Amino acid sequence: MSKCASFNHKEVSEFVFPPLYEFPPFFTRQPNVETWKSQLFHWVSLILAYCRHKRCVKMDMLKEILNFMENKHNGEWVDNTKKDIFLVYWRTLDEWANMMIQWIEKTGQRNSILTYYELTEGRTLANTEFYKIDPIVFKKVIQVLVKKDMAQVLRGTNEDEFGVKFFGRI
Structure with a gap:
């Protein structure tokens, strides 16, 4: 039985x-x-x-599932050696980057410099999916845009102070 x-x-x-x-x-x-x-x-x-x-599910099975998700670009381990924190991407980083550029275009922000706060918690973002996005995910999305020459990070006096200049679609 x-x-x-x-x-x-x-x-x-x-x-x-x-x-x-x-x-x-x-x-x-x-x-x-x-x-x-x-x-x-x-x-x-x-x-x-x-x-x-x-x-x-047991932790071993859960880690296998998370590793599979990482291979499919649906998430990643914050620290690959510890594997104790996993970021889940219900959108890929490229999808987030495209959404951000669409928002930049829609709101006329091309060639503007926006602060971290404006890009994550500003009032104009309240109805977007990336409103209050996880800070680690946000920085990775910006890195995607920098690699595509669609944005430039302008550093402040410390690591958490920065602005982003968007070049829009190229």
């Missing part, structure tokens, strides 16, 4: 994320101790509910 239960996939409902999942600060560690404790509680609840619903 099989130890695996069989079920009809049509009967399995979709996982419903809690409303807090749509609240952007949920994804940023809160500095206030009490708020952080509450945030931890909510994260644990979400993870447990998700795993109860979706089931879980």
Whole structure:
């Protein structure tokens, strides 16, 4: 007798994320101790509910899946030696770069210099997919545009201070 239960996939409902999942600060560690404790509680609840619903896989299998995703350009390890943080790309870096250039063209920003803040959290980005994009992913997208001679990074006094000049489509 099989130890695996069989079920009809049509009967399995979709996982419903809690409303807090749509609240952007949920994804940023809160500095206030009490708020952080509450945030931890909510994260644990979400993870447990998700795993109860979706089931879980062993870490070895998960790493194989993530390596496969990396080979398909759907993500990458932040540190290839540790393999403890994996960035998931629901769009490839090239797709993100193309979206950013389309936005630059649409908003008339060609040959303009924009700050990191303007490019990640500015009001004009609020309805775009790259609003509040992960900083590591953002820098990689800019690197793609620099390699294509579509942008130039202008450094400030420290690593986090920089502007980007966009040349648009060439």
